[in-house]
Amino acid sequence: MTGPLDGYRVLELTSTVSGPMAAMVLADQGADVIKIEPPLFGDTARYLGSSRAGMGAMFAVLNRNKRSVALDLKMEAEKEAFMALVQTADVVIENYLPGVVKSLGIDYETLSVLNPELVYASISGYGQSGPYVNRRVFDPLIQATAGTASEQGGDMPKNMRAVVYDKVTALTTAQAVTAALLQRGKTGRGQYLPISMLDSALYYMWPDMMWSRTLLGDNIRHKGELADYFPIFRAKDGYVSIVLVSDDSLEMLSIWRGSELHLDVRYSTLPARLARAAAFNIEIEALLADVSTAEICEMLDAFGVPVARVNTLDNVHEDAQVLHAGSLVETEHPAVGPMRFPRPPARFAGAAFPERHAPYIGDHTREVLASIGVADSVIDALEERDGNNAVTLAAALEAEGSG
Numbered sequence: 001m002t003g004p005l006d007g008y009r010v011l012e013l014t015s016t017v018s019g020p021m022a023a024m025v026l027a028d029q030g031a032d033v034i035k036i037e038p039p040l041f042g043d044t045a046r047y048l049g050s051s052r053a054g055m056g057a058m059f060a061v062l063n064r065n066k067r068s069v070a071l072d073l074k075m076e077a078e079k080e081a082f083m084a085l086v087q088t089a090d091v092v093i094e095n096y097l098p099g100v101v102k103s104l105g106i107d108y109e110t111l112s113v114l115n116p117e118l119v120y121a122s123i124s125g126y127g128q129s130g131p132y133v134n135r136r137v138f139d140p141l142i143q144a145t146a147g148t149a150s151e152q153g154g155d156m157p158k159n160m161r162a163v164v165y166d167k168v169t170a171l172t173t174a175q176a177v178t179a180a181l182l183q184r185g186k187t188g189r190g191q192y193l194p195i196s197m198l199d200s201a202l203y204y205m206w207p208d209m210m211w212s213r214t215l216l217g218d219n220i221r222h223k224g225e226l227a228d229y230f231p232i233f234r235a236k237d238g239y240v241s242i243v244l245v246s247d248d249s250l251e252m253l254s255i256w257r258g259s260e261l262h263l264d265v266r267y268s269t270l271p272a273r274l275a276r277a278a279a280f281n282i283e284i285e286a287l288l289a290d291v292s293t294a295e296i297c298e299m300l301d302a303f304g305v306p307v308a309r310v311n312t313l314d315n316v317h318e319d320a321q322v323l324h325a326g327s328l329v330e331t332e333h334p335a336v337g338p339m340r341f342p343r344p345p346a347r348f349a350g351a352a353f354p355e356r357h358a359p360y361i362g363d364h365t366r367e368v369l370a371s372i373g374v375a376d377s378v379i380d381a382l383e384e385r386d387g388n389n390a391v392t393l394a395a396a397l398e399a400e401g402s403g
Helices: 018-028 057-062 076-086 100-104 108-114 139-146 148-153 164-187 197-209 247-256 270-275 277-288 293-303 320-325 365-371 376-402
Strands: 009-013 032-037 066-070 091-094 119-124 191-196 232-234 239-242 307-309 328-333 337-342
Touching: 009 018, 009 076, 018 032, 018 057, 018 066, 018 091, 018 119, 018 164, 032 076, 057 337, 066 365, 066 376, 076 108, 076 365, 076 376, 091 164, 108 119, 119 164, 139 148, 139 164, 139 197, 148 197, 164 191, 164 197, 191 197, 232 277, 239 293, 247 277, 247 293, 270 277, 293 307, 365 376
Parallel strands: 009 032, 009 091, 032 066, 091 119, 119 191
Antiparallel strands: 232 239, 239 307, 328 337
């Protein structure tokens, strides 16, 4: 049995995170995702972060369940092969700089003539037009423009330690693609989906981070910022998150620790606690200074007080709930070796995971192109080129490693 998108074909012309993750979601759900990569270097994410056997860990996660075809779309014969693939596809996802697909002759207007049912998603940083259209985009720039960096840092703006909006955009794109496929089932036609990281960021952050800036005009009762409700507290052997929004929760914690802090008028209500947050946090940490995180979680769980241990990146895989739910899978990439990464949170009946591991550049060029009738002579030439490129790339990577 296969996933719910079995039978749909996606052509992915993307690199790094936003596009590859969007296509990964569709691949995890059963779509046949064919990653079209430029010869030699391919997706730049192949070389980012920790790596083994010539493949980066991030790439290995984001490109599972895909097939790789190496094509230079500036070469006529290879572009013809791509156009033949387009006629078999349901979806194209690209994240080139705005205007590049037009210059290559693979924009939506061109491809929809070949395939009117095509759903075509274009991911960009700031959109397909406007004052920032030519700006090179990285996730931290979107964090800056959307206001997130300002909120994270307090007095000094600070980026989140994650490419959060690359991934938000990926999830937005994957959902938009499946919605467009559903609509196509009603209309019989595909459509163009321009999706920007900035729009995705604002859509994502607005409900909570902007709740003090949503209502316009007068007579608004402001209640502080949501993030201020959730401090982290130091304990004997680590940190815990305890949500003390409810007065009852503070009372239960205080009684357990033999304290009357909940009766202190400086902290007995949520507005009072928020107004004196720094002092209140010191008081709570004093109550927890000689208690382990395990004991805190056990006792507060029993009292119905919202609590969680703050895991580190090195021990999150050992968390009891993560283990119980099977949230992470440990598997063996045939070349890269043992890996650990999360299962899709939505698990569809009968869908195998992972069905295949991330490919090297052009691993499936012959398999895919032969299936659509591309001449053997063309495929032979591509494989010879890719073989020469592999030798060149290996030498370059070895030289970089030794340097």
